[in-house]
Amino acid sequence: MADSSFDVVSKVDRQEVDNALNQAGKEISQRYDFRNVGASISWSGEKIVMVANSAERVLAILDVFETKLIKRGISLKSLDTGEKEPKPSGKEYRLEASIKEGIASDQAKKITKIIRDEGPKAVKTQITGDEVRVTSKSRDDLQAVIALLKGADLDVALQFVNYR
Numbered sequence: 001m002a003d004s005s006f007d008v009v010s011k012v013d014r015q016e017v018d019n020a021l022n023q024a025g026k027e028i029s030q031r032y033d034f035r036n037v038g039a040s041i042s043w044s045g046e047k048i049v050m051v052a053n054s055a056e057r058v059l060a061i062l063d064v065f066e067t068k069l070i071k072r073g074i075s076l077k078s079l080d081t082g083e084k085e086p087k088p089s090g091k092e093y094r095l096e097a098s099i100k101e102g103i104a105s106d107q108a109k110k111i112t113k114i115i116r117d118e119g120p121k122a123v124k125t126q127i128t129g130d131e132v133r134v135t136s137k138s139r140d141d142l143q144a145v146i147a148l149l150k151g152a153d154l155d156v157a158l159q160f161v162n163y164r
Helices: 014-030 055-071 105-118 139-151
Strands: 004-009 040-044 047-052 087-089 092-099 124-128 131-136 159-161
Touching: 004 139, 014 040, 014 055, 040 055, 047 055, 055 092, 105 124, 105 131, 105 139, 131 139
Parallel strands: none
Antiparallel strands: 004 131, 004 159, 040 047, 047 092, 087 092, 124 131
């Protein structure tokens, strides 16, 4: 019998992020507490820029955006806001955030170590680029690895694809 396998990846649907950003922008333009404060959220290249006239309002914009991401099924682990401290820029405060995609090599090593230490013994892992391939003869072992990784406390949002 051939080996079964799946890939552990960290990808984000850019269209869903864009939809969440547009929804957040619409809510910010309509909410009373954001009137006449220069509050906005928009794309700036690959970064998301939140602007308002006070640090608290920028954090409130971030909260609205995070809520929209959650509603659209996007993990907050894929949103990287840096130190989460709005920077003053003239009369306004700015906060930049970016979307993290792919599994960094140190995270991939951590994932393979978790599978080696706590997973079934017949499972093999292989790091290829920014994803981890998990193979085994038993599909039950692969299901156990998926459950193990879902329960693990990692800094990246994981998806399991190409299950065959």
